[in-house]
Structures are given as C-alpha cells and as structure tokens.
Amino acid sequence: MSTQPNWGEATQETVNHLSRLIQAETVNPPGNELPAILIIKDILEKEGLRSPEDFVIVESAPQRVNLIARLRGDGSWRPLLLSGHVDVVPVEREKWSRDPFGGEVVNGEVWGRGALDMKGFVAMYLQTFLQAHRTKLPLKRDLILAAIADEEAGFDHGSKFLVTQHRDLIEAEYGLTEGGAFTIPLGQWRIYAIQVAEKGVTWMKLIAQGKPGHASLPHEENAVFYLAQAIEKIRRAAHLPVHITPTFQAMVSKAAAQVKFPTSLLLRGLALPWVVNQVLKLLKGYPKTLLTALTTNTCTPTVLQAGQKTNVIPAEASVHLDCRRLPGQTPEDVMKEVLALTGEGFRLEPLDTSPGAEFPTDSPLYRLLEEETHKLDPQGIVIPMMMPGATDACVYREAGITMYGFTPGRLPEGFPVLSLAHGHDERLPISFIESGLPVLWEVIRKFCAAP
Template identity: 60%
Template sequence: MINFDFLTEKTIENLVQLIRIDTTNPPGNELPAVIWIRDLLAREGIPAGDMVILESAPGRANLVARLRGDGSQPPLLLSGHVDVVPVEPKFWTHDPFGGEVVDGCVWGRGTADMKGFLSMYMSVFIQARQQGLPLKRDLILAAIADEEAGFEHGSQFLVEQHRDLIAAEYGLTESGGLTAYMGKKRVYPIQVAEKSVCWLRASTFGQPGHGSMPHEDNAVLHLAKALERLRRAGHLPIHLTPTVRRMLDSLAENLGFPLGVVLGLMRSPALAGVLLRMLPVEQRPLFIAWLSNSVSPTVLQAGSKSNVIPSEASVHLDCRLLPGQKPEDVIRELSAVMGRQVKLEPLTTSTGAEFPVDTPLYRLMEKALKQMDGEGITFPLLMPGATDASLYQRAGIKVYGFTPGILPPEISLTKMAHAHDERLPVSFFRSGLPALWQVVSEICCA
C-alpha cells in the first residue's frame, strides 16, 4: 500500500527544491536542475547505469532514467520539461524562485508549468521502483529542456539524436486531468491533440510615390483593407476534427441546458458559425481555436520614411492549424477572405498531432479521473498551442496530456501557467497522485 500523504509531502519537498533552481528559458540552463534530479533518483535507489544526462548544448541538459520491465510490452514514457518562462518579480506576492508554501499553496515559477507535474512523475517513478512493481513495460522518466522556447534542445534533440532512449508506445506529459470549470460543472480535459504552427507573411503592393501626393494604389491602404476583411470574417471556415467531435459529444451529453444543447448543435458545421457568435465573448476564442484554423496578425512592416509612400506592406500572421490541415489549406482560406492580390508565403511551420482515444491507456485515464472526482466530466482536448507531444509524435509515441488533480475555481491551469503568482494548492497533489499512480501502475503491469 502506498501512503499518499507521505508521497504528497515528498512531491512538495522536491518541487520546492526544483523551483529554487532557476531554469528561466531563455537561456534555460537546465543542467543544474537535471543533475539535482539525477542525484535524487540515485538516493532513492535508481541504479546509475539506468540514468543518462544528455547535453544538447552547454548547460542545456536532458535526463533519461529507466526502470526495466520484462519486455513483454513496449515502454511508457513520463516526460516533464524543467525549463520555465521568465518572470517580472515586482508583480509577485512571494519570491518566484523561493519555493514558499503559503496559505496551502506552493508558490513559484514552474509550479503549474511544469515542475509541479514533473515532481509528480518523479514520485510515481520512484514509487514504482520501491514497490517493486512487476513491470511488463519499461517505465522511462525524461526531465527535459527547452519546451518553452522551441523544443530544439529538449524533445526535438531527443527524438532526432537519441530516439532509442525514449522509444515508447505511450507517453504522458502536460497537461490534462486537471479541473476546469464550465458553469458550475467540473470538467477534466485530457489533451490528445495539438494544433500545428504556421506563420505566414501577407504582403500587399502598390505604386510608390511622394507623401505629399496621395493616391489610391497605396500598399499600406491595401493591407489595411485586407486586414479589415479578415476582422469582419471573425474566423476561417469550420472543420470538425475527430477529437473536437468527441469533445462536443461528451459535453453535449453531460452539461445539460443551455450550454450542452448549444455545444451539441455545434457538431453541425453549418450551424457552428452562427452558434459561435452566440457564445459568451470570453469563451469564443477557445471555440474558434477548436473549430477552425486560427489567425492572429502580429508583426506589421511598411515604409522607412515619413514622406515616402512604400511600394510594399506586410504583416506576419500567426496561424494555428487543426490536425490534418496543411499550410496550403490555410493559405487558400486566407486568400478567399483577404483577397487574391494579397501575397501569402510561409515563414515557419511545424507539425501538430492527433492521437487516438480508443486505447487502453486513454480508458484508464478516464477511469482514474472518475474515481478522483465522481461528478467530473472527462473529454479529449485539442490544445490550441504546442507542447512536446507534437515532437514525440515523430517518434511514433502516442502522447497524452495527463497531470491529474482537483483544483478550486480560482486556481485554474490557464490562470496559473506563465502568470504572475503562479502556484498550486497542496491539495491538488494529494488528490492527483493516486490517479496518476493508478494509471501508470495499471498500464505498466497489465
């Protein structure tokens, strides 16, 4: 039997130590954190020969540790990034790198993204060793670099250069299985899909000239009109991906009137456009992200001198594509809205991911969440942003976001990740560790 109170204490202790090691990315400098984790695992009995630290660049380090199973099933990977985003200390109530436990919460940068979840993975990994679990799969723990600034030194490095060390059937990483609130209902999204990144440059052209002699064929005005057409459109065409369809099925079934009914009707692409406009303003961006290729104009460029009409104007468009959609698809959609005279060219693209939900691991996660919170509603989540899951997908690993636990309404993950006063309640870890343990031990021993 596992003493989950004790395990919670150990998890918090380890988290506090990790917060105190500054891994702000850039520059990252994950090496001291990774060494600290290796030494902890060594103290807890993990043989030195089953751990390796891999540096992708000076100071940019990844730890891969392994518990050996009997080899009858392929491995399970638990992956957590140790880097964190920068802080503005003047906005914090407590030292962002102090690791203080105040008012029942652990405070500090990385608590919710994702040193807190990595600490849970570490605890479960150590327990699996100490309980002598009869593993059918190898259980791999990866503490990795560079999730917050492009993946290059972390998951990308591991997938491209050390694939054999992380090869697995399944992976768990951030984030899913944490409480979110829809009205008064508690919901538990499990991340199973991610949008891909497609940054474009949109350019317009016109006649150059002297600023004292305005004319109609002005590249800046053309660009302004194209952007206004984009604004008026509201969003690009609706596409219903398998993950989002499943999500709407679950919410329609469980949420009741009125939101459940509205979300049920959204399964018809013809109605979805109209219904999006009926959603509360604060919920609209998320649903637009789930149902369409999204686009945000970001960097504007035109002209170099106040009295010269430029011949060219451009804007960067941060587009996020649904699983299955390609850059040429969003270019076609944008061209239809912004006008054919706008030149659209890709700057950066990445691959997204969509993993199946009809797997034993997914069903185990659903079961564990039901036991954690009998009234909670579980559904598969399409993440609008990108995490390490998209990179691991290249290695053929089915990756789910699963870092379970119960959160109160005022501490949602979306309010905490990358925010001032990032923190998680101790009660979150106490509620989530049994669920994580159940899933990991069952999938590894079944």
C-alpha cells in the first residue's frame, strides 16, 4: 500500500472538518468546548476508531471537555503528542464582514473565529492522524492526538487538567502545538519561526505610600504623585536590562547563516548585549518591540488603583505590572530590576507567576522540523523563536514533554496573519493547508515510523 496520501483529497477533507469546527461556538470564556469535541469524536468514529480503546473524552467541568486519541506504536520509542486547543477568543460580530461562526469557504479561504488560532491547525493535526491510521503507518512510538480546552483563558480546564489529573493520557517524549513554521513576511524575507521557548509570567502590584489628608489642603506627599513618578520612570527607561538567552542566541546565529553580508553581521550583533542598542538603530524597519521583548524582562503598567472619594487624599496608590520574564530569570530578578528603576520607597506584592519554558534547538525532532520547513519554502529563513506570551507548551513542560510550536504552511504574499489571529475577519487560505499537510506528514512519518 502506498503511504503517500492524495493531497488534494486530504486538503478538501481538512477544509470540511475546519468548517464544522468553526461552526461549533467555543468562545472562551465561557469555553463550552463540547460541541467541537463531539465533531472530532464523530470523525474518529466514522474512521472506525472506538472509545475507550482508541480515544477517550475527559471532562473537567460541565461542557469543558478534552479528547485524547492514540495510535499505538510498537513501543520502541516514547510517544509524540499533537496537541491543539479548540476554544477561541470572543468576537465583535459587527466588525466582521462575514459570520464569524459560519465556517464559509470564500475565494479559497476558510472564514471564521479560530481558523488561525487554532482550529485550522487542529484540523491539520487531525488529518495527519487519520492519514497515519488509514495507511497503517508502522509506528515505532505512539502518536497521540489531543484536542483540548481552555488555552485562551488560563489552561485550567485543558492542558493543566490533563497534566495534573490525566498525565497517563498525554505522557510523551515530544509534542507539537501552535505557534510556528508559517510564513511571516519581514522586509524582503519570509521568516518561518519554530517556537522553542516561552516567556514566564510575573504579575505584581507596585504600591506607593503617602500621607493622607483633606484634598482641600494639597501637599506633595500624596501617594498618587509618588506612583505617577514611578510609572514615569518605567516609561522613560523604555526597557529593563538586556539578557541574551540560548534561544535568542540560536535564533540570531541561524538567521545570520541564511542571509547575506552585511545583514548577517548586524544580526550577529543582536546577541551581544553591549552593542544591541546600536544594532537596533541600524536595523530600521524591524520589529523592535518584539526584539526588545525577546532580550529583556518586560514591565507593562495596567490596572491603576487609588482613592475612594474625590475630596480625600489617599494614603496608598498602586498599579498592576504585567511583567514577562525570560527563561532563566526568577520572579525575584524581575522585582529587583523594577525596583532599580523606580527607586526605593515602594512595595512590591506578587500577584501571579508562572514559569516560562525553553526547549533545545539541537534535538533530533527540532532538526527534523527545521529540515522539513526548508522544503516548504527553499528561499524562506527558518529560525527558532521565543514566544513573548504563553501557550500550552509551558504547561506540558511540567509533564517533562519537549514541546515545539509547529503548525507549518506557506501563506500567500501579503496575507496579514499576525493581525488576523484574535482579530476581525480571521480566515485561513486553503493553499496554506495544502502546503502544510505534506510537511506535517513527513515529520510524523520520519519521526514516528520505521523507515
């Protein structure tokens, strides 16, 4: 039997599945992933797969469910997990040109909330899984497909629930999830960034204390003034100190190896903390905000609190700081950096913290992902990437799984991918699916099956 699927048919099938998944409204909050999970259950059952031997559905709360399917290998190697979330972020319906839950196919694009983040990729993972089943791929390791809940609102009902309550279901050596290997246009280049790291979260409250009093008798020791000065110092500093992580080092050196002089030289300069600021000035038109986020802990003031009444000078004023820390940095490191900026006299209260993650760029799976992505677009630049935010990967890390963000495909020129995920008029070109499926298939075939 030929193991090469018919890509035209596979693409059409993926598009049909994606349309159905978009029609299942799984906006989080509240989540309600059940209808999407039932669609996947139905697809698996039509394929002859049965519960509980081939897949199970586990519920963390009413309507909040996760489906985990497994194709068994001969046990030579530990499993590979393909994990995708089926919840989506809310929509502002009136700003959309089409029904966000219609799943319509228009001019070669599948429209709807989740097309990019990440039901489109779930449909592609599912297709690859079905293909492995149909072709009886001689697996040396189990292939696990996890369609999960709650990525968009804190992981509790999805990856966290699985890692803490059902670890046996997702136990794997490696895993793939969202966040990488699709086309990102940058100047004259097309970048394919495979996600290998995520920043951690350090949320805290910065508190200024002052002298209370009657507002009709103003004085300078007002807590609001102190807090305003601290916030202004954060603004003027522009960023916290630079730290170069192994991921950033790898990203810069791999990118430099794929471009011509003198850009290659400039790129290498990005990994040298003492010249990085000069290099950023020379690299006009580059995503400076992103580069800064990848080389520093960040600190963003968000929620302000002070006072109860217009005519009372409050004794205390505070601001929430959404800080994101680089892998290798501790919450205490970030607190020290913030206090070094604001000066003494402020109190910091931790609000929430979660670890980031950093996975190796020299593992056999990473090397394979890199190799196959190059085939997708021989002129494209393939690099490892750190995500400034968090995905399920940082949760799976706690179960010892090495995760990469890998949802490969080539996007047409000018397709505004970065503004459409979580934005209005989210949609996925069918040509993306058609280009990405063979790449995903080759990865699964080479990594999981006997040659």
